[in-house]
Amino acid sequence: MKRYRALAEELAATIRAGTLRPGERMPSVRQLCRDQRVSPATAMHAYEALEAAGYVESRPRSGHYVGRAWQTPPAEPRRTRPPAGSTRVEISELVFQILEGVRDREVVPLGSAFPSPALFPWARLARHLGSSARRMDPWSTVKSLPPGMDELRHQIARRYLAFGCQVAPDEIVITSGALEALNLSLQTVTRAGDTIAIEAPTFYACLQAIEQHGLKALEIPTRPREGIDLDALEKAIGRHAIKACWLMTTFQNPLGATLPEDKKRALVKLLARHEIPLIEDDAYAELHFDEEPVKPAKAFDEAGLVLHCGTFSKCLAPGYRLGWAAAGRHAQALQRRKITSTLATSIPIQHAISQYLAEGGYDAHLRRLRQALAQQHAAALRALREHFPDGYRVVPPAGGYFLWIELPDDVDALEVHRLALHEGISVAPGPMFSARGGFRCCIRLNTGHPWTDELDGAVATLGRVVRRLARGK
């Protein structure tokens, strides 16, 4: 563990123990440096982490204070226990109904799947779009058919290095967003009737894909911090003919969980032993709050069995629809699927993003974006503490922009959704993330929007709704 993390843990323990109470002043950075023999940077970093987790608040020119809303930290959600056995999925109708309600810009988007458009470098992207289109060789419309533009694939391959991955440009297929990459991956490695292992809860688009391709879902239990339970997965592999896994191993949507590195290694090994392809949805890879990127399972893939799907939609250019699959040994088959389903990904878009990546500025943008998301996260956690009745459970994730909240057992998330929407607020109710309508007492909140009084008010309203439903039983 990094020094600042250890320091933050120590201070958090002091707060949890009640030694330092809500509203009390924390030791100054200078004090910490002296007492703990750390550098000012480490002390600052520790406070940032504590702030992100909601333990402390900083006041300009005054220092750090124990969070006013902080009493005892909420408990963690429990390990999930989806029913055993695989199942056909019929989720789409529910999901579509809920998504419809979320699109209205007047509705407070706590149920949205998207980060705020305000966080992205639109002017710069527009400049690249115009100038790269002007310079584009018209013949590249033929040349950049799948697998896609060479230069872009090289840049993506280079970027994998920071994530501890050796990915050859040759195994990268450019797609129209991560969702296409995931769907093509699924179609490449399965046939109708096959059983697919997924996390419970899981991203609803995964359930929809399984439903539409006539597959069966096998939901594997997860832990709130670490995600998929590998023992449970191994047992499931022993019992079922699993043809593929579709997992989010980092900042999982909706949990926010991240499988630790050693478990990612074990996961890849386990699947390789059984020759099971892993479709790894890594849409939030760039949104880590820590400085260090998180290695994907792909980093440990020696057999070429991991189809790693990435995107620029969450970290750079929402709506541009540019993603990719690094598909290992399945790259050629996936490329062919791409050709027969949507032919190519928009060539000017490929050029523009490639030019943006080449020109630099991406890292600076990412630093700002990550900081903004971490702050919004902290603000949302604070608002929850302030406005939600006791008894809810949550784990602050280390990246992404979702919070998965387990409400008291007797609170029906679909009711929360319905009542909240009535008040002009959306939430994503747990059953959207389940093949069999599970997670009835869970909701996913979007923290991808710059925090405002309106959002704070929306959380307060949600808190009242939850309180009412908890009492009503």
Place this chain on the structure above:
Amino acid sequence: MKRYRALAEELAATIRAGTLRPGERMPSVRQLCRDQRVSPATAMHAYEALEAAGYVESRPRSGHYVGRAWQTPPAEPRRTRPPAGSTRVEISELVFQILEGVRDREVVPLGSAFPSPALFPWARLARHLGSSARRMDPWSTVKSLPPGMDELRHQIARRYLAFGCQVAPDEIVITSGALEALNLSLQTVTRAGDTIAIEAPTFYACLQAIEQHGLKALEIPTRPREGIDLDALEKAIGRHAIKACWLMTTFQNPLGATLPEDKKRALVKLLARHEIPLIEDDAYAELHFDEEPVKPAKAFDEAGLVLHCGTFSKCLAPGYRLGWAAAGRHAQALQRRKITSTLATSIPIQHAISQYLAEGGYDAHLRRLRQALAQQHAAALRALREHFPDGYRVVPPAGGYFLWIELPDDVDALEVHRLALHEGISVAPGPMFSARGGFRCCIRLNTGHPWTDELDGAVATLGRVVRRLARGK
């Protein structure tokens, strides 16, 4: 029939009869005006049509002459006779092999599916891409999720009026190119195992879609000018549980055939009687050589059963990947399919094309494009007459950029393809367009490239290859 058409037909008959012989001077425009009592414009138009069909050549400042290469016009290809009964499709491997060979820019692209990139308004498109992206409201990345950008859907709906169609913006779903629209349409109205009626020959992407979705193809005979044989289709409907038709009723790829208006009306009526959806691929709609657009079958659809798929890829912006489906009663289901497979179509691309359409210039571009394609067509037909051995069959289509050529029965198109590729020339061999490897003696030639000596030389080389193979037997 328009006056100029009638006049052209008359003159062509005179040539066919041998009254006017190759190299002889045709009546001057003034003479025609006087003798036939037509306007100079009509006379000019008639000569343009004759030139496009290869009957005459114009010599600058000298007038029109009977085409030197013209002896007797080549015969029409025969009505096709695919084997009866539906079949699973396994075409992809062959198609991919052939497409691979076509991507090399050094290869003369007679086998290509794309028109020359030189024919499109790139600078203007680039300007719109840059400026519309600069002006784009970032929130439109959420707002323009499927069915897509409102303004663009309105513009497309308005454009349908010129084609005699009443299409509501509400039934239009924006897609990433026509191929996505077609695939989504197919998935919307079928399930694995269903039987789909298609033309024989048909566009290979249709065969690949049928293969990948586990459907069965029922190939219906066609005539070289008119396309699908409606009597045969009606009989097939009586014998098989056909769940959908996937047809190109205008400038069919590869035939170039166009189903006449009354037969389109009959087709729609026939399918409505049996509640069979029609997936109408109308990718070449804008590429008519005549002034008048050709009505699609969609124009006669009262039951909402026609899913009409269009695109800007062939007429305005190749590689931008912007298409749509006007999906009638299936619009909502198709929109949902779109959301779950690729989520959205690139928003800046939607904005750019919408801005281009709004600003005007589209019609002027289309006029230039159509004229260029008609001229290239005529040049290709002339080159065929000059360089191909007698006995090939071809119909000059009224739009698009393909020629379907039936070679003597003993010439193997796959051999033609192989030998031609060896000489640096691609062709699209007939079996690519058949569910069961039919059309062994047919090839499709691309006339979408400005005519050059290189192309003329390539046709000469092809002619030699054909001659060699015909003799070899």
